[in-house]
Amino acid sequence: MKHILHMTALALAMTASAVVAENPVTALADLQVTDDRTDRPLEGFVWYPTADTQAVQTHHGNPVWQGIEAVKDADALPGKYPLVVLSHGMYGNAMNQSWLADALVAKGFIVAAVHHPGTSTWMRDADQARQMWDRPRDVSRVIDHMLSDPAFANLIDDDKIYMAGHSLGGFTAVALAGGRYDAEGFEAFCDSHPAELVCGIFDRWQVAKTPEDKAAMQADLSDDRIKGFAVFDLGGTQTFARESLAGIDEPMLIFGAPRDIQGLDLDIESRALVAALPMDQVTYLEPTTLSHFDFLGVCTDKAEAILAKEEPDDVFVCQHGQAERAAEHAMIAAIVAASFR
Numbered sequence: 001m002k003h004i005l006h007m008t009a010l011a012l013a014m015t016a017s018a019v020v021a022e023n024p025v026t027a028l029a030d031l032q033v034t035d036d037r038t039d040r041p042l043e044g045f046v047w048y049p050t051a052d053t054q055a056v057q058t059h060h061g062n063p064v065w066q067g068i069e070a071v072k073d074a075d076a077l078p079g080k081y082p083l084v085v086l087s088h089g090m091y092g093n094a095m096n097q098s099w100l101a102d103a104l105v106a107k108g109f110i111v112a113a114v115h116h117p118g119t120s121t122w123m124r125d126a127d128q129a130r131q132m133w134d135r136p137r138d139v140s141r142v143i144d145h146m147l148s149d150p151a152f153a154n155l156i157d158d159d160k161i162y163m164a165g166h167s168l169g170g171f172t173a174v175a176l177a178g179g180r181y182d183a184e185g186f187e188a189f190c191d192s193h194p195a196e197l198v199c200g201i202f203d204r205w206q207v208a209k210t211p212e213d214k215a216a217m218q219a220d221l222s223d224d225r226i227k228g229f230a231v232f233d234l235g236g237t238q239t240f241a242r243e244s245l246a247g248i249d250e251p252m253l254i255f256g257a258p259r260d261i262q263g264l265d266l267d268i269e270s271r272a273l274v275a276a277l278p279m280d281q282v283t284y285l286e287p288t289t290l291s292h293f294d295f296l297g298v299c300t301d302k303a304e305a306i307l308a309k310e311e312p313d314d315v316f317v318c319q320h321g322q323a324e325r326a327a328e329h330a331m332i333a334a335i336v337a338a339s340f341r
Contacts, residue, residue, distance in 0.1 A: 024049030026105040027074035028059055031094075031112055033145045040128070042138055044094035044114030046152065047101040049081065050074035060095040063306055064318070065297040068102040076152075079108075082160035082340055083146060085139050085226075086113035089167030090201070090235075092296075093121040097166060099297050103333035109340070110156060112142050119168060129205040130213065136175040136221040139163060143225055162228045162340040166295040167264075170234020174273065177229050178248045181217040182241035183208055189238045196268065198235050226250065230336050232295045233257040235264050237273045245276035252277055253339045254284045255332065259291035262316050283339065287328070293317040294328045 027050035033042035052074035061067020088096045094113035101111035118128025165173035190199035208217040228251040256270030299321035307315045
């Protein structure tokens, strides 16, 4: 029923993806998507390869989160690179997977991410959150922008565009792969599972509560320019029509996170998604030590103490969040890079 890539079989993939001839340094640029959606501005970052080592600084860090080493606005290393677009989780932001962006640049990728309006750290407008169909469209807009931006268009191999999403970003990934919202099926699921997290979120945000919104959610939000997906412990599997999942025809690398630290129910999320997808398109990993928040950054040595004082309800995001998480990141990045070749 599933393709499961066991941890003991990863050495070849990790070795193959770890060697990049130019040994690039990570460069960082601000991203502002300029298009006709003035009602939904998109901002974030682009990470890309450079040979410049003169002005390396720490970016995206704070007292809780370790940053990455990058050169701001450096000249790009000439070449053609695959593009990966990242989608953060609920109330996350474009920096959440900067660790992955940094690792992918080292392996010869360009990476872009934006803050999704309505569902990001600093933009929690309820009306924008309601328009959940705009999340996958945000990713398509980023691709449009990157392929037309004079700074990056000539650097991108447009036959090698990929996407990765965490949590609600995993929902975004599945929609872009061809998953279609199933209003009746999701309503029936929530009637029988009223305490399920995704049901409460969609109800609180008033997602698909009007005929117009329901039609927008049920539209085809896929983007056939994207040639492969990485889905990190997604939430929202039960929102998708099973027949649409069965019709997805792009490679899907799916991680489930079984370590129960405020995590999601794998039986109704990642495992259910894998069961619904075509067998020949799925690689599924469920490392026993992986938790939902291991897809965020590595925590500083003072992070748990700071969170205990300032945000005590959030301390769990940094449990096992230093050396163990860094090791998980190395494994995840190597597998994603190998999958996106």
